[in-house]
Amino acid sequence: MPVTADRLPGAAAPGDPAPPPGLVVVGRFDQTPGYGVSRPRGAGSWLFTWTTGGRGRLRQGGTETWAGAGDLVVLAPGVRHDYGVAPGAPRWRFWWAHCRARPSWAAWLSPYGAGDGLHVVAPTPAQVHDRIEAAFRRMLADARWTGTGAPPAAEDDREEVAVAHGTAARELALCALEEVVLLTAGAARHPSSGPGVDPRVRRAQELIAADPAAPHTVRSLAAAVALSPSRFAHLFSQQLGRSPMRALREARLHHAARLLEGTGLPVERVAVASGFASPFHFNRVFRERYGMPPGAYRAGGPMVGT
Structure with a gap:
């Protein structure tokens, strides 16, 4: 460390x-x-x-x-x-x-x-x-x-x-x-998946990674691992240092980046396929995360600090 x-x-x-x-x-x-x-x-x-x-x-x-x-x-x-x-x-x-x-x-x-x-x-x-x-x-x-x-x-x-x-x-x-x-x-x-992570939290991570575009919510993820929404949100945040919805947004942005790199889908279609209902919201959070809008990322702009 x-x-x-x-x-x-x-x-x-x-x-x-x-x-x-x-x-x-x-x-x-x-x-x-x-x-x-x-x-x-x-x-x-x-x-x-x-x-x-x-x-x-x-x-x-x-x-x-x-x-x-x-x-x-x-x-x-x-x-x-x-x-x-x-x-x-x-x-x-x-x-x-x-x-x-x-x-x-x-x-x-x-x-x-x-x-x-x-x-x-x-x-x-x-x-x-x-x-x-x-x-x-x-x-x-x-x-x-x-x-x-x-x-x-x-x-x-x-x-x-x-x-x-x-x-x-x-x-x-x-x-x-x-x-x-x-x-x-x-x-x-992955640092967040090391020993000591509760199996229910790990399972929620797997569900998000398997289909980041799915309409996941704290309630649906909690139900999938047999926890109450409040207990699940607290346990997830405590063990991984970020909320379930923050982890979901990161997974969706990662998925969107892969689609921009490997497909010719229009940016609007990439947004929907990655679970973002609003293209305007997608453009904003993508720029926040990668330092450039989706179109510039696809064009191969310089990598920014993370």
């Missing part, structure tokens, strides 16, 4: 530069004690780190986390950050990528927000680690593609850092990183 930050190992150089916004840069490092990076103004792009061995310590603003094997830690742009080999660890082996993230990733990462733009997607089951590793290898290879002939083989990854210069190379590299985001966020245990 993130805790208040204190100190990190000394940085390699004060104010280490970050790649310019718009570039897609991927790399693989195996660092020993003493390695650290400090950016007082943060970076202009998102930073994704996937730890494969050892232990790292990452701090963004006043929020800090320790990363072990199988942990994806994501830092949003524009916030001061530091990271390096964790104190006492013999090394830190990790993949990293700087890029302008796709808008659709916001919904996948937001449940894992720890504060100050830092996201900790963990733990992920060991069964998906090989596939995530393969996706990073493919990203490193695709970033080196010149657009002539076939992209380099993912096995030919002797280089530790690659910058995607061409449009096709950038998009291919981002596709590989998107697989990483989906695999980690989809397989990791």
